[in-house]
Amino acid sequence: MGQTKQDEEYGYDLFPERNARKPTQITIRDSLFTFRNKCQVMLTFAMETSPYAKLLLSAMKNSGCKVFKDRHFSCEDCDGTVSGGFDAASSQIVLCQNNIHQQAHMNRVVTHELIHAFDHCRAHVNWFNNFRHLACSEIRAANLSGDCSFNNEVSRFNFGLKEHHQQCVRGRAVRSILAVRKVSLEEAQKIVGEVFDSCFNDHAPFGRIPHGNKDAKFAYREYMNRDRYYMNL
Amino acid sequence: MQPPRTCEDYLSEFRHCKSFRNRFHHYYTYGTAPSCQQWKADYHNCSEWERHKLTEAKDALQKSERRRLEEQKNFTPVWKLRQAPPGDWHRPLDQETQQDS
Numbered sequence: 001m002g003q004t005k006q007d008e009e010y011g012y013d014l015f016p017e018r019n020a021r022k023p024t025q026i027t028i029r030d031s032l033f034t035f036r037n038k039c040q041v042m043l044t045f046a047m048e049t050s051p052y053a054k055l056l057l058s059a060m061k062n063s064g065c066k067v068f069k070d071r072h073f074s075c076e077d078c079d080g081t082v083s084g085g086f087d088a089a090s091s092q093i094v095l096c097q098n099n100i101h102q103q104a105h106m107n108r109v110v111t112h113e114l115i116h117a118f119d120h121c122r123a124h125v126n127w128f129n130n131f132r133h134l135a136c137s138e139i140r141a142a143n144l145s146g147d148c149s150f151n152n153e154v155s156r157f158n159f160g161l162k163e164h165h166q167q168c169v170r171g172r173a174v175r176s177i178l179a180v181r182k183v184s185l186e187e188a189q190k191i192v193g194e195v196f197d198s199c200f201n202d203h204a205p206f207g208r209i210p211h212g213n214k215d216a217k218f219a220y221r222e223y224m225n226r227d228r229y230y231m232n233l
Numbered sequence: 234m235q236p237p238r239t240c241e242d243y244l245s246e247f248r249h250c251k252s253f254r255n256r257f258h259h260y261y262t263y264g265t266a267p268s269c270q271q272w273k274a275d276y277h278n279c280s281e282w283e284r285h286k287l288t289e290a291k292d293a294l295q296k297s298e299r300r301r302l303e304e305q306k307n308f309t310p311v312w313k314l315r316q317a318p319p320g321d322w323h324r325p326l327d328q329e330t331q332q333d334s
Binding site (some may be wrong): 048062064065071089091092117122123124125126132133136150161162163164165166181195197198199201202203207209211212214215218221222225228229230232233 | 234236237238242243249254255257259260261262263264265278295298299302305307308309310311312313314315317318319321322323324325326
């Protein structure tokens with residue numbers, strides 16, 4: 001089983017289990033004591049309690065892409081420090097069980113990847129050939145998932161205050177592109193710069209930039225009441 | 234007809250907008266202070282609409298919400314929206330691995 005050039009070009013080499021010819025046998029011992037089980041448990045908790053995730057799941061259901069945990073999520077071992085990914089070819093969100101160890105991190109990764117899935121569901125996103133589309137979804141995911149919250153940035157030792165959120169979003173979008181495509185740093189920065197204004201202001205389905213769980217709860221409430229809202233405009 | 238949101242929602246949005254946490258995050262994101270007065274005006278109009286059925290209050294509130302919606306669309310999309318979800322979203326995974334059997 002050799003790596004094809006295409007695998008490397010699209011970042012599939014970060015997720016080695018995706019290409020295995022033989023599906024890995026999972027024993028009961030495995031499922032009780034390993035990272036996979038912890039990943040599954042944290043995923044379920046995220047889907048049931050995180051207002052970010054609940055809103056996205058609801059929005060996807062309403063767009064015709066109802067998410068089934070067993071079909072659309074996959075806990076796997078990944079290379080390096082990557083936390084997750086969205087595989088448009090199989091319509092699956094990959095969660096890196098060896099790199100996600102805290103519930104808060106899982107909530108964030110699930111939200112981030114669901115934003116990609118949501119974009120895939122509602123728009124003709126050309127993931128593989130259009131870098132502007134890829135950049136746009138990465139900008140939205142970094143912007144809306146809490147990736148760039150003040151606390152998260154401080155924990156990465158990135159100290160900044162005025163408009164730092166936008167700097168963080170740009171930086172993380174560039175990093176995400178560099179991780180999965182063979183382009184230069186300058187190229188990635190240029191592409192992100194071109195689409196930034198448009199994509200930073202696209203807050204669907206939240207209607208706002210949720211800065212924390214309280215914001216996300218307000219956004220979720222707004223979303224769940226949208227029928228009454230639109231009927232009375 | 235009733236207000237687009239409950240009046241409690243408008244009040245809680247106003248309070249949330251004015252909270253230290255929100256003002257901090259707004260500065261962190263946009264470099265400016267948030268403007269929260271519109272939520273207060275909306276709460277006032279909502280109460281007037283519900284209690285006294287005033288048409289001016291109703292019109293003002295609806296106008297405010299429509300403006301809010303317009304502001305959210307203030308960008309040119311990078312991609313084209315779909316008319317229908319992707320056809321393969323629910324396709325069973327087994328079908329992909331059948332190529333080697």
